[in-house]
């Protein structure tokens with residue numbers, strides 16, 4: 189199929205290590221990804237050809253950057269591909285702690301992310317490197333979209349995902365790599381990325397959305413009593429199982445509220461995902477979606493701040509308390525003077 193495409197300017201945030209993403213003149217619905225030639229390995233090329241043969245069946249077209257047309261340059265070599273232009277104005281990591289976002293919108297973003305993951309898994313697509321920079325959010329309606337689909341883990345690993353951002357790698361995968369003595373995801377023997385490892389990353393995103401951006405593995409030993417406002421965590425705490433609400437641990441981040449601000453249903457799902465997920469199965473995207481809908485319908489609005497919404501069974505607003513703890517911490521840089529959470533279940 190031949191088509192003449194006239195490229196416009198590079199999108200803002202459209203440059204990366206692999207190449208650049210351009211506007212296509214006259215086609216506001218599409219964009220073009222042009223690779224740096226040295227990045228176009230035979231493996232990547234055959235992956236793109238494979239992707240063209242298996243477009244996802246369900247109505248995800250506008251939500252994922254799946255290639256719709258491969259384009260060759262004048263010397264007949266692959267140059268890049270055309271894909272839908274995703275509708276987003278903010279990336280997920282900027283949503284986690286965004287003070288403009290009302291809490292119920294964060295719950296909706298989490299739910300929409302579940303829907304997208306469910307559809308991908310239904311199409312036998314494994315995301316692999318499911319990190320916060322690959323997910324876009326459109327602020328107006330909280331719709332989420334997924335970019336960098338050419339890094340997905342496809343056809344059962346025949347076309348593997350080669351990287352994964354620290355902090356989103358499932359513990360069983362970290363241990364597997366250690367066991368087979370490699371740091372490379374693409375050449376490690378299977379199993380590497382699976383639906384279960386995606387569900388680990390999904391649970392991490394949901395936790396961060398619901399708990400003030402805090403990483404679920406930001407736990408420290410209760411006896412240590414040293415808080416830190418560093419919210420992101422690398423792979424080491426995941427491998428060591430430092431789930432913030434594990435018995436004997438407490439969140440290092442001063443603004444992370446206690447777990448009982450969530451419904452029991454959500455508390456149980458997080459425990460399944462972060463405490464027992466390695467041994468059994470983690471909650472699927474639809475199970476999360478249902479629990480998030482239940483949570484959303486139980487939220488009430490704070491009398492002091494409209495964007496604070498909280499579980500109606502709580503005695504007071506946990507977000508007012510979190511802000512108070514955070515500002516005390518920022519002023520004193522000490523965990524000793526932090527006011528205690530008074531929020532309880534009614």
Ligand SMILES: [Zn+2]
Nearest residue numbers: 490496505508
């Ligand atoms: Zn409040």
